[in-house]
Amino acid sequence: MTRAVGPRAGFTPHGSIGGWVLLLVGWGAVAVFALIWAGAWLASRMFGGRVSDFGTDFVVDVAEGRTATAWPGTPTPAVVVTAVLLLSVMLAVVVAVWWLIARRVLDPLDPVAALADNPGLASLMPKVAAQKARGLRPALGESVAPCDIGLPLGILMHDGPTLYASWEDTIFAFMAPRSGKTTCLSIPYVLTAPGPVIATSNKADLWAATASLRAADGAVWLFDPQCVTYQQQAWWWDPLRDLTTVEDAHRLAGHFVLTVDDGQKRDLWGPAAQDLLCALFLAAASSGRTLRDVAKWLDTPSVPTPVELLEAAGFSLIASSLRGAQNGAVETRDGIYQTARTATKALRDEAIIAWVTPSSLPVFDPYGFACGTDTLYLLSKSRSAASPLIAALTDCTMRAAERRAERMGGRLDPPMVVCLDEAANICRIADLPELYSHLGSRGIVPVTILQSYEQGVTVWGEAGMAAMWGAATRKVIGAGVDSPRLARDLATLVGQHDVPVRSVSYADGRASEQISLRRQDILEPAAIRALSPGSALLLATGGRPALISLLPWYGSRDADRIQACRERLERLITEGAAG
Incomplete structure (x- = not known):
């Protein structure tokens, strides 16, 4: 036997x-x-x-x-x-x-041991990453500080070195709520960035922990129309300021239409509503009008004013398209206009529209922002309110950074970090998958943080999500991945190894032992789902997957300063809420 x-x-x-x-x-x-x-x-x-x-x-x-x-x-x-x-x-x-x-x-059964021998991670090691940083940023010279090496991804498990993403990488992260998204990614990345930073969130904790420290290096711009932090408005931004082409107007309209909840209705009326908003935005921008005028035009489908303004500005073709939409069948026209009104519900809220219409406050300049070391915090509680404006402002600032990079020879120096937490909820940029393919080469490092793979599919579709997954050079999968599909795919990507199996034979009153090898997954899907908070699976282009320990802000040498900043600004939030 x-x-x-x-x-x-x-x-x-x-x-x-x-x-x-x-x-x-x-x-x-x-x-x-x-x-x-x-x-x-x-x-x-x-x-x-x-x-x-x-x-x-x-x-x-x-x-x-x-x-x-x-x-x-x-x-x-x-x-x-x-x-x-x-x-x-x-x-x-x-x-x-x-x-x-x-x-x-190491125990050969331990997945950490199975993934320890990984020559593909050499480019993420501190010395190699520092050398690469000097190549990407010649102004650094020979001495490279830890904050100039790149964004810290984590520590290779079993007392390995700290791994860094370079200034030409693009990062994609899946982490469940309360698994360290803000603590281990957003806060450290905002504080590590040597140049301008864009940070989105639906809570005030990121702003509270980092705003005062970032203010020492540049201005802090807080976009908070829904009073997440209870701070007073200190500036405004004009989405129509640099809108001079049909393409620009179409991109701005897309940020609004992408927030319409009913996917089937969006498939039917969405493209037409986007064309309508494109025409109205361009009419307002070319005539010096504001988004308030756009909201009024949407309430009166037959008003000829936007058509006349477009023709006067030389946009005769889009003026003809708008006239056709106004003169079409009543049911079709009303469906298009209603979808457009639903997409622009933010323009009906006085608290929100005040941030994007002229006032006596300072105006935000996206191109000037890309030239400095300022920080832009974009906060919204839900995707149905200010989220299209957050997506539009993020997109506009990134495109301004691209223009700045082109004038600098191709790369932005110092690089810009764009930390998009809750990207699928409050910062839906339609062509973000395409942007991922080239932003890193411009010195713009996007960090998109989602709760699950399916959350991204609802925004960008299967093809778009697959494109973004493939374009991201560094992927971080943290605790709480409850998607069976993603867990199975990750287990396949991690691969298999040989596991010793001990067999005992009993025959003729004697026992013998044999050791054989069996191929099995290094990490089974259940093990990936059960990753402990503070740990993550890292997939780096050109290397095998690795298990890392994340780096929470409270374990850094600046923990006391961050905590003091956090406590002070949280008191301001409490006082604002009480007032």
Whole structure:
């Protein structure tokens, strides 16, 4: 009869445990008698007397209790105490050495051990990453500070080095709520960035933890029309300011239409509503009008004013398209206009539209922002309110950074970090998958954080999500991945390894042991789902997957400063809420 005991690594690589046990027993007995002799020798020096030479006679005398022959003239209690002390010291040394060795000798069944040998991660190591940073940013010189190397991804598990994403990488992260998105990614990345930063969130914690520290390097711009932080409006932005082409107007309209909840209705009326908004935005921009006028035009489908403004500005073709929409069948026209009104519900909220219409406050300049080291925080509670304006402002600022990079020779220096937390909810940029393919080469590092793969599919579709996944050079999968599909795909990407399986056979009253190898997943889907908070699976282009420990802000050397900043701004939020 043969029974497989299960996957288990042997004590030795070839399972020869019996021979090792015999060796340990034999030499262990020799070591014990050697310790007794050493104890007797030390006692004889302290209390007088002498000790016989170490050898077979000494061992026989001790074993038979002839202590007077083994150490004549030396007190036996002194020998016992000394030998016990020596044994304690030896055991302490052996345990310490064993512990050090055990830390470095990894269990072959451990996925960390299976993924440890990964030459593809060489480009993420500190020295190589620093060298790459000097190549991407010649102004750094020979001395590169840790914050200039790149964005820290985490520590390679089992006391490995810190791994860095370079300033030409694009990062994609999946992390469940309360699994460290803000603590381990957003806050460290905002504080690490050497240049301008765009950060989106639906909560105030990111702003509270970083705003004061970022203010030391540049201006802080807080876009908070829904009073997430309870701070007063300090500036405004004109979405129509640089809108001079049909393409620009179409992009702006797309940010609004993408927030319409009903996917089937959007498929039917969405493109037409986007064309309508494109025409109205262009009419307002070319005539010096504002988004308030756009909202009024949407309420009166037959008003001829936008058509006349477009023709006067030279946009005769889009003026003709708008006239056709106004003069079409009433049911079709009303459906298009209603979809457009639903998409632009933010323009009906006075608290929100005040941020994007002229006032006496300073105006935000996206191109000037890309030239400095300022920080732009974009906050919204839900995608149905200010989220289209957040997407539009993010997109406009990134395109301004691209123009700035082109004027600098192709790359933005210092680079811009765009941390898009809750991207699928409050910052839906329709062509973000396409942007991922080239933003990194411009010195713009996007960090898109989603809760699940399916969340991204609802925004960008299967093709768009697959394109973004493929274009991201660094992918971080944290705790709480509950998507069976994603977990299975990740298990496939991680790969398989050989696992030793011990089999015991019983025949003719004798037992024999055999060790065989079996191929199995390094990380099963259930293990990927069960990743502990603070750990993550890293997929880097050109290398095998790796397990990393994330770097929360409270473990950094600036933790005290961050905590003080956080407490001070949280008090401001509390005071604002109370007032």
